[in-house]
Amino acid sequence: MRVRTSADPAAGPTLAQIGENALVEMLTRGLPRDARVRVAAGDDCAVIGAPRDTRWQLLKTDAVIEGVHFLPDENPRRIGWKALCRAISDIAAMGGIPHYALITIAVGSGVKIARIRSLYAGLLRAADAFGVSIVGGETARSPGSLFLNIALTGSVERTRCVLRSGGRPGDVLLVTGRLGGSIKAKHLDFTPRLAEARWLVENFKPTAMMDLSDGLAADLPRLAAASRCGFTLDKERIPRTRGIAIERALTDGEDYELLIAVPANRLASLQAAWPQSFPRLPLTQIGSLNSQPSTLIPLRGFDHFT
Amino acid sequence: MRVRTSADPAAGPTLAQIGENALVEMLTRGLPRDARVRVAAGDDCAVIGAPRDTRWQLLKTDAVIEGVHFLPDENPRRIGWKALCRAISDIAAMGGIPHYALITIAVGSGVKIARIRSLYAGLLRAADAFGVSIVGGETARSPGSLFLNIALTGSVERTRCVLRSGGRPGDVLLVTGRLGGSIKAKHLDFTPRLAEARWLVENFKPTAMMDLSDGLAADLPRLAAASRCGFTLDKERIPRTRGIAIERALTDGEDYELLIAVPANRLASLQAAWPQSFPRLPLTQIGSLNSQPSTLIPLRGFDHFT
Numbered sequence: 001m002r003v004r005t006s007a008d009p010a011a012g013p014t015l016a017q018i019g020e021n022a023l024v025e026m027l028t029r030g031l032p033r034d035a036r037v038r039v040a041a042g043d044d045c046a047v048i049g050a051p052r053d054t055r056w057q058l059l060k061t062d063a064v065i066e067g068v069h070f071l072p073d074e075n076p077r078r079i080g081w082k083a084l085c086r087a088i089s090d091i092a093a094m095g096g097i098p099h100y101a102l103i104t105i106a107v108g109s110g111v112k113i114a115r116i117r118s119l120y121a122g123l124l125r126a127a128d129a130f131g132v133s134i135v136g137g138e139t140a141r142s143p144g145s146l147f148l149n150i151a152l153t154g155s156v157e158r159t160r161c162v163l164r165s166g167g168r169p170g171d172v173l174l175v176t177g178r179l180g181g182s183i184k185a186k187h188l189d190f191t192p193r194l195a196e197a198r199w200l201v202e203n204f205k206p207t208a209m210m211d212l213s214d215g216l217a218a219d220l221p222r223l224a225a226a227s228r229c230g231f232t233l234d235k236e237r238i239p240r241t242r243g244i245a246i247e248r249a250l251t252d253g254e255d256y257e258l259l260i261a262v263p264a265n266r267l268a269s270l271q272a273a274w275p276q277s278f279p280r281l282p283l284t285q286i287g288s289l290n291s292q293p294s295t296l297i298p299l300r301g302f303d304h305f306t
Numbered sequence: 307m308r309v310r311t312s313a314d315p316a317a318g319p320t321l322a323q324i325g326e327n328a329l330v331e332m333l334t335r336g337l338p339r340d341a342r343v344r345v346a347a348g349d350d351c352a353v354i355g356a357p358r359d360t361r362w363q364l365l366k367t368d369a370v371i372e373g374v375h376f377l378p379d380e381n382p383r384r385i386g387w388k389a390l391c392r393a394i395s396d397i398a399a400m401g402g403i404p405h406y407a408l409i410t411i412a413v414g415s416g417v418k419i420a421r422i423r424s425l426y427a428g429l430l431r432a433a434d435a436f437g438v439s440i441v442g443g444e445t446a447r448s449p450g451s452l453f454l455n456i457a458l459t460g461s462v463e464r465t466r467c468v469l470r471s472g473g474r475p476g477d478v479l480l481v482t483g484r485l486g487g488s489i490k491a492k493h494l495d496f497t498p499r500l501a502e503a504r505w506l507v508e509n510f511k512p513t514a515m516m517d518l519s520d521g522l523a524a525d526l527p528r529l530a531a532a533s534r535c536g537f538t539l540d541k542e543r544i545p546r547t548r549g550i551a552i553e554r555a556l557t558d559g560e561d562y563e564l565l566i567a568v569p570a571n572r573l574a575s576l577q578a579a580w581p582q583s584f585p586r587l588p589l590t591q592i593g594s595l596n597s598q599p600s601t602l603i604p605l606r607g608f609d610h611f612t
Contacts (some may be wrong), residue, residue, distance in 0.1 A: 040440075283472070
């Protein structure tokens with residue numbers, strides 16, 4: 001099946017009108033794929049492998065753009081760190097470990113070399129911290145903003161791979177850390193929850209998991225919809241960054257925390273074991289999945305185009 | 307080893323002053339890598355695999371940018387085709403076959419959906435034509451130009467993998483097709499030499515190979531340097547696009563033809579067999595590698611920043 005093309009590309013709605021969810025859904029519907037594609041669009045990563053392979057491959061691409069994800073005068077080391085850690089966070093959200101990264105940088109020809117070196121220093125610090133090998137770099141000229149794209153591979157044991165779509169009615173929903181207010185600083189310095197996600201898949205096999213990048217109000221409905229479930233959310237319980245109101249905790253985005261679904265009968269042992277391994281990071285029950293997929297959430301998270 | 311960062315990012319040379327070759331060399335020198343990285347930066351693709359694996363993995367990332375690689379009013383289908391075919395051409399240049407692609411599109415929020423659909427139609431046509439599965443798409447907002455990044459995986463039998471660095475003194479140099487003048491139209495509609503490259507590695511095992519993207523004058527010295535060889539080039543023999551002068555055939559860039567080194571004793575049988583398989587595509591001997599690595603070429607190819 002092919003994506004149909006309008007005879008007049010000037011016609012029709014704009015991205016701001018349709019929004020990102022609808023766009024991604026439209027573009028990726030019916031893409032031809034080979035038999036080894038387990039998951040394509042719609043999850044944190046693509047998943048490749050034969051049904052009985054012991055390990056599956058994870059593939060992720062992600063970009064940060066000057067004027068959208070960071071300001072022009074931002075420290076380039078922090079931009080490099082953020083760019084690679086965003087992709088690592090998506091590998092973590094599948095229960096996987098990251099392996100190889102390819103970097104595309106597009107910059108104006110007047111950009112100082114020292115700025116690019118500093119960007120790479122941030123990339124390398126993140127690569128070092130999380131066991132990633134940077135195996136290629138493309139440079140291109142940009143007519144305007146600095147553009148930095150990360151392509152990252154990873155892998156996960158087949159039996160430990162966690163999708164967004166595995167949640168079941170009755171599963172308990174939890175989040176790591178505290179939500180909201182990331183724009184102040186955390187969005188440039190966050191730690192992807194790689195160790196926590198690996199610990200979870202090795203010890204408590206979540207039924208569904210994702211990383212929170214667009215805000216709980218946008219991301220939780222995605223996980224629930226992928227799992228064909230509805231959800232209840234206990235707003236009073238949502239762990240908030242100090243000084244952040246509940247609306248912002250729901251919608252600010254760029255939390256890079258984990259949203260996790262586990263069967264209710266594993267909750268008590270998970271809550272007992274977690275603080276032994278991660279004493280400084282809260283793990284909070286915020287709601288549960290149910291069998292009414294039509295649940296609506298009254299607040300919207302971040303949409304990249306509206 | 308780390309890339310050192312200047313204390314003052316405003317100091318030092320610009321990209322236009324240092325040029326792309328020096329930049330990529332500087333950024334990728336001394337990157338930490340795991341033991342499965344066979345080739346990182348410096349070839350058409352990164353190559354991953356254990357020394358005795360029967361197949362090695364190939365990884366490539368590449369971007370096309372509005373105002374740099376195409377004009378704002380260009381047909382989006384042709385842009386999509388070109389973007390994916392550029393990456394396929396790099397997989398082909400290693401002797402490999404392409405597998406899975408991830409697409410990053412950054413566009414202004416006012417861009418019409420029909421334009422993005424048309425871009426995807428071009429991507430899908432190329433994916434169909436060369437056996438690629440598109441397994442993920444990220445969308446982001448761009449403050450300016452349309453930016454399209456392709457991350458592509460592939461694989462190659464270990465014994466058939468061809469690097470830039472395997473050329474030896476005495477090897478004959480050949481190119482496919484005709485060079486120069488791509489900007490008129492071909493750069494948007496070219497056919498990556500996937501079938502030709504596979505035929506070559508299956509039947510004549512080149513010692514070195516690459517695809518010509520920045521012009522023979524820039525790319526041949528790269529292949530020779532990677533092989534620690536010098537070269538002689540017979541300018542009279544260089545196959546030129548009709549109406550294109552020799553200088554432009556050397557420097558225009560975006561030819562997306564193959565540059566191939568083969569041992570001299572295989573030349574006669576290669577030249578006899580080629581027209582049987584590819585009657586419409588010339589294969590031309592243009593020179594040879596030698597043992598004087600200091601050879602200088604008088605003309606410069608395309609540098610992305612100067």
